[in-house]
Amino acid sequence: MHGTQGTPVEITSNFIRLEFKEKCVFEYEVRFEPTQDYKHLRFKLLNEHAHYFENKTFDGTTLYVPHMLPDEALNLVSTNPYDESKVNITIAFRRPRLLSEMIHLYNVLFKSIMKDLEMVRFGRQSYNPRSAIQIPQHKLEVWPGYVTAVDEYEGGLMLTLDSTHRVLRTQTVLTFIKDAYLVMLVPELCQLTGLTDEQRNDFRLMKDVATFTRISPNQRHAAFKQVSWGLSIAKETIDLTARTLPAEQLLFGNNVKVNGKPSAEWNNEVTRNAVMSAVDILRWVVLYVDRDAMKQPEMIKLPNDKTESYVSSIKDAIKADSNLQLVVTICPTSRDDRYAAIKKVCCAQYPVPSQVRAITQKILLQINCKLGGTLWHINIPFKSMTLWYSRVVIQQKGQEISDGLQTCFVEALLHFSNMNGKFPDKIIVYRYDFLIASQKVTQGTVTPTHYVVIYDDNDMPPDHCQRMTYKMCHLYYNWPGTVRVPAPCQYAHKLAFLIGQSVRQKPADVLCDKLYFL
Incomplete structure (x- = not known):
């Protein structure tokens, strides 16, 4: 191990x-x-x-x-x-x-076994329609199923078995086809498949579906044991000794240190504390359509976030202008006591229409990241590991990924040299394999991430590599908690999605050292 x-x-x-x-x-x-x-x-x-x-x-x-x-x-x-x-x-x-060499044979064999068990295959998964779970209030049914794979591991030949679910709609399109096209279809051919966007956005529906699809570890383990394979395989899954890594300490601005929590999230801490490095917004523009135009309001800057400051400033503004039509208050956070005090002044003591808006502070945090700021740090020996650089290469269909990877890698090295006056002494790529579950889930079973170190000439001990990987899972600034993969991987995914879906061309080089894609 x-x-x-x-x-x-x-x-x-x-x-x-x-x-x-x-x-x-x-x-x-x-x-x-x-x-x-x-x-x-x-x-x-x-x-x-x-x-x-x-x-x-x-x-x-x-x-x-x-x-x-x-x-x-x-x-x-x-x-x-x-x-x-x-x-x-x-x-x-x-x-x-x-037989010990025949991994392909075993995978083919298990496909045949699933067919013999009258399972229905979708992609790489096999589902059992006879055990379908009905959700009549939403006209849905959930088919339980299994995913199987055989491979050679350090402990020998292993069957990887996991449970899965497929959600099917039971709503018929028979009437629609008949009315629209005057065609009578066999009812068995009239099952709608998949979920519509409207259904996916229905919180109550998705919650009911999750009751059956997000199963606990104990339920998942019991599902493994229910399969009658008809083969001589071990009766129990393999037990392992894992290790719980210590929680990471988070570093915010003003030298504030926050100890990590078992929940692996710090939503409250990120809104209460100052960011590690903030970027001043001195020149910016706001676009709006003509119909949204209005007269420039009077801007009143408060010395602090105390409720008394809001109340006294509102009173002074109303006294100074008897024709005041509206008071809009922007607050950094949502607090019931402050809201009640402002409404008491505007509704009873000095009657004037008012609007209290708790600003979405996470939007400000995201803007700070896009401009090159840093929200938090963790204890890493290399202090510059929270500076980011990204490159985009538009590849042609059928082109080798390594072509674009080489370009990105060289550009990243040159940028590092320009920033630090030298090239990096150590470059870390993954080779020996290990698994890390860096997140805590409240429903279902957490999915660990498999890391494979493909090259390492730094003589870095496995403990250091694993701790570094876990630490990097804390540095994705779009989420105040740990993510499933190290932040560079998640940032790369976010950037590739933005360019592929919306921009569709290479972005300007001037943005490469900023997280502009968040």
């Missing part, structure tokens, strides 16, 4: 050890003449000769059998059931394989 820091904690995983007796299987390549593009038809054609393949696993191209095939089974002729044409099947021996 890589790393030792943190408090040990016993957990269970969604890995099941595959227990098998080592023996040999035989791999054949299956070719069809004429070529059959329809995969399901290839299965049908080969199954006409099932007496040669009593125990087989076939994926449409490669055939695995537990014994060598006789010569007469290597050249077969089948009949296409759709047009009665003859199809020649040539089966060519490739090589013998040990």
Whole structure:
């Protein structure tokens, strides 16, 4: 196990050890003449000769059998059931394989098992329609299902098993098709699929759906044990010893230090404390349409955020102008006592219409980031690790990702050199693998993130790499809490989404050292 820091904690995983007796299987390549593009038809054609393949696993191209095939089974002729044409099947021996080497075979085998269990496959997931959960108030049903994958790990051959759900609409389109097109469809073909945007924005609907799709770790573990595979696999999932890393201390402006909480969020702290570095907004412009134009109001600056300051300033303003039509108060936070005091003055003591607006402070924090400011720090040996640089490369369809990566990497190194007067001594990319669950969830089961260190010549201990990774999950300024992946990854995703969806061209270089894309 890589790393030792943190408090040990016993957990269970969604890995099941595959227990098998080592023996040999035989791999054949299956070719069809004429070529059959329809995969399901290839299965049908080969199954006409099932007496040669009593125990087989076939994926449409490669055939695995537990014994060598006789010569007469290597050249077969089948009949296409759709047009009665003859199809020649040539089966060519490739090589013998040990079961321990046959990861592909196991994955194909589990697909077949799901089919035998009458599961319905969508993408890489298999769902059980017989166990559908009805949500009649929303005309929805939830199909429970499983995701399976077999791979080789340090502990041997493992089956990765996870539960999943698919939400289906039960609302019929039969009446719509009949009225609009005068076409009568078979009712079984009239199920609407997926959720509309209106449904996804319905909080009550999504809450009801989440009751069945966001299952707890204990429920997820119980779902694993309900599957009857018909194979010799371990009866229990694998237990592991994980480590709980210590909570990170957050550093705000004015030398304020805040200890991390078990909830891994600091929403209140980020609105109460000063930012680490603020950018003064000296020159800015506000755009509005002509119909929204109004006379410039009188601006009154308060010395502090005390309720008494608001009350006295409002009284002075009303006394100074008997024709005052409206008082608009902008507050940094929402407080009931301050709101009540302002309304008492404007509604009873000095009657004048009033509007109290609690400014969305998070918008100001986001603007500060876009202008190059920093909201908070964490204890990292490299103090400049909260300075950001981004590059965008527009790639052509089919172009290798590494082409653009090389350009971005070189530009980042040059910018680092310009800022620091030298190139970096250490560049960290991930190689040995580990898992970190950097978030706390209140519903369902948290999904850990798998990190793989692909190159490391810095002799950095695993503990340091893991702690650094965890620390970087604290530095995404769009969310006052930890995120699932390190902040550079999340920023890159945010930037790529903005450019790909909206800008659709390379942004100006002058913005590269700012988080303008938040």
